[in-house]
Amino acid sequence: MDEPSPLWPATLHHFQFNSENPQALVEFYEQGLGLSVREAGHDLWLVEGAERRFFIGRGRNETVAYSAFAMDDPIRLEALQRRLSDAGVTIEASPSPLFGNASFSVTDPDGQRLVFGVPPESARKGRDTLPGRLQHIVFATTDLDRIVAFYEQILGFAVSDRVVDENDRLTAVFFRSDEEHHTYAAFKSDGARFDHVALETSGWTDIRDWGDHFGSLRVPLWWGPGRHGPGNNLFFMVRDPDGNRVEISAELEIMPYDMAARTWPHEEHTLNMWGQAWMRS
Ligand SMILES: [Fe+2]
Structure with a gap:
């Protein structure tokens, strides 16, 4: 494999x-994920815990305004911006108040916005009520080849796994930006839309505890x-009340940068x- 993109790790x-x-x-989300709520602007709320945080704003249901990826080095952030600029990608200001001045945003081929930046040292060091680190986000798309061209070739995510149908056409692709199997994934469907977001926990017993927790809240x-x-x-x-899907996950596979992508058949057994x-298709 080539040298990692400046994106790595994010x-x-x-x-x-x-x-x-x-x-x-x-x-x-305050109850369901044990998050504290803070007003962050007009019609904008930040819900956050020690290892998970996101904004809730007013807009069309089941849409994501942007997904923000953290890098730990301002020099790599600058190099990533240069790489994208050189590839002809339009660089825009970041819509997020959480990253510093050097942060920026780009738009993927489906119009989904991505933000890259270096987060400030977080003041929050506490424990969440239940473990669950915000870990990956997934979208559906009608054109996976175009998504692969952007996320792998332009941004520099590594492909971890591909799912293909009987005609060898892609139906899902999992992309990583660090050694965790995926931080981003895309599924082929009949439209471009938000698919799900996931919290990674520390093990199987956390799945049990989260199940008990949602049970106590009568969230099936x-x-x-x-x-x-x-x-x-x-x-x-x-x-959630809008129908957005939230995944609780454990034991996500670790894959070093140079590990080759694998291919799976498009069938129920692959996904579960x-x-x-x-x-999704
Ligand atoms: Fe997932």
Whole structure:
């Protein structure tokens, strides 16, 4: 493999959900994920814990305004901006108040906005009520080849796994920007849309504890528990009042930069080795 892109390593740091009823989402996440709430502007709330944070703003339901990836080195951030500029990608100001001046944003081929920046030293060092680090975000798309061209070739994510149908056409691709199996993934579907966001926990017993927690709130599990083939992670998903899917995950696979991507067949067993799967196509 080539030298890593200046992107490497980067982690998903925060994002913004839009909602026509943002207050209902704020209340759901305050309880459901044990987050504290802070007003961050007009019709904008920051919900945050020690290892998970995101904004909730007013806008069209089930849309994400942007996804923000954290880098730890301003020199690499500058190099990434140069790499993108040289590739003809339009660089815009960051819409996020959480990263410093050097942060910037770009738009992917589906119009989804990505922010890159170096976060300030966080003042928050406390423990979350239950473990769960904001870890990956996933979108559906009609054109996976175009997504691969942008995320792998231009941004420099490494492809970890591909899922292909019987005609060898891509139906899902998992991309990593550090040694965790994916920080971003895309599924082929009939439209471009938000798919899900995931919190990575410290182990299987956390899946049990989160299940008990959502049970006590009368929030039913929507899919799972199960184990994904790509990423080998244990998981379940719940839905918020708008229908946005949140995944609780454990044991996500570690893949060094130079480990080759693998290919899986498009079938339920790939997406859930324990049984039924949510098939986007
Ligand atoms: Fe996931």
